[in-house]
Amino acid sequence: MRRILEGLKTIIKIGIGFPVYYISIFFPKRKDLAVIGSSLGRHFADNSKYYYIDYYSKERNDLNLVWVSKNRNVVKELNSKGLPAEFLYSYIGIYITLRASKAYISHQLGDINGALIGGSKIIQLWHGMPLRKIGYGGDWTDKGLSGKIKLFISKWLPYAYYMKCDVLMAPCKKAKDNYVEPFSKSFRNNKIKDNIVLSQQPRTFCFDDTFKLYKNFFPEAEMLLELRNTYKNIISWLPTQRKQFNKTIIDIIKDSGLDLEKMNAFCKNSNSLFVIKVHFLDFNLLNDITQEFKNILIYPYSDPYPLLKFTNVLITDYSSVFFDFLLLNRPIIFMCHDLEEYADKVEFYYDFEGLDIGTICKSWKNTLKVMSNILENKDDFVEKRKQKLKMFNFVLNYDPV
Structure with a gap:
């Protein structure tokens, strides 16, 4: 039923978007006007925010760089600052979106609206340096009927292809090389490498x-600031979203065997705070049980980068956030209770177990032991x-x- 509803939604989006897209292509543009958005239009966040x-x-x-959002509260907040x-x-x-000559996004066309920015130069700031394969060759291929349909959409209905862009930012040469395949269906010309530009991720400005x-x-x-003054250590857990497995953060907590009572006791004894930062799509699921x-x-808050600036120890799994955290050279622990299952479902760009920048744990019991050593200044990965950085x-x- 869910797939049927998603299919109907896609058909409606394509049908309505078709005439709008061609209107946007021929709508007169202003060279001095650009629009910018992020997080499917819901939040003021990520690379777009810092840019x-x-x-x-x-x-x-x-x-004139105008933030456009599907969230009226975001608009109200920025307007109150005179922006x-x-x-x-x-x-x-x-009207402004149709008139913009440039459109900046950080996740996908849905950060703004693909049909409305058809005539704009789309600059994809992207939202991370992925560990796992994404896009074409990762999330989808051109095999089977579904793949053929996506291939058709990417070529002939670009306003409906979520990864469509004209320029893509990459934080290093290795990332640029990895982006060639997944973004190979994204550009309006075939000069794939020329369209990928090396640039610092704006969100890492926060670490300076x-x-x-x-x-x-x-x-x-x-x-x-208050948390830093209250606790000796801030330990932040940023698990990646398990969209491929249809699992929420509640499922991850249960499956990984995280005992919140034990974690709370550990943190109390070490004068630490355990901060759980989940994907914005799982944002409202945890408050009641903690x-x-x-x-x-x-x-x-939806933006994790101010939190990372104050974080003493990062716990994550397959989230690309650890690449950014490397810039701070602070302890990283990989809590990967489902590594075999996850690795069987996706393909990594890197030898995950060979990254050698932090201990890979498969249980919270082991994670607590590693955390205890780190809090006693026993960090073997400095x-x-x-070297990896x-x-x-x-x-x-x-x-x-």
């Missing part, structure tokens, strides 16, 4: 000591992380496109 903040923190007037933002499905929002978490952009700043634990916090050679500057 937008950085843009308006400098004296630039060559481009240009519009609700996408308002008359002015649609000179980057200030101003309250008008980062309401979480005050809370994070309220009784004083040393466990469900992170209430130099190994430095040097090997990846991440770009640490960017020029706005």
Whole structure:
């Protein structure tokens, strides 16, 4: 039933989008106007957020960069700061989007609306350096009827192909090489490598000591400062979403055997706080079952990067966030209770078990032991992380496109 509903939704989107897309192609554009969005239009977050903040923190007037969102609260917040933002499905929002010569996104065309930006130059800032294979060759291939349909859509109905773009940002050469196959159906020309530009991920600006978490952009700043002053250690768990397995964060907690009571006791004894930051699609699922634990916090904000700035120890699994965290050279623990199952379902770009930047644990019992050693300053991976960071050679500057 779910697949049928998704199929109907896709058909409706394609049918309505077709005429709108061709209107957008021929709609007169303004060279000095661009739109930007993120997280399927729901949040002010990720690379788009930091690009937008950085843009308006400098004296630039060559481009009117307007945040467009499907969330009226986001628009209201940005407008209250004197910044240009519009609700996408308002008359002015649609008009501005149609008029924009450029469109910046961080996840997919749905960050704005594929049909409305058909005539714009689409700059994909992307939302991470993936560990597992994504896009074409990862999430889908051209085999079978489903693959043939997606191939047809990517070529002839580009407004409905979620990964369509004109320029793609990559944080290092290794990432650029990995992006060639998954984004091979994304560009309007065949110059795939030329369309992939090496650039720092804007969200990693947050890690720089000179980057200030101003309250008008980062309401979480005050809370994070208070947490740092209250606890000796902030231990952040950022599990990746298990979309392939139709599992929520509740399922991950149950399957991995995480005993919240034991975790709370461990953190209480070490004056630590265990922060759970889940994917924004799982955002509202955890509050009820964790309220009784004083040393466990469900992170209430969608943007994880200010949290990472304050994090002493990162626990993750297959999330690409650990690549960014390498820039801080702080302890990383991989809690991978389902490694065999996950690896059987997806294909990795890298030798995951050979990354050698942190201990891979398959149980929370083992994770607690490793955490205990780390909190006693027994970190065996300091130099190994430095070597890996040097090997990846991440770009640490960017020029706005």
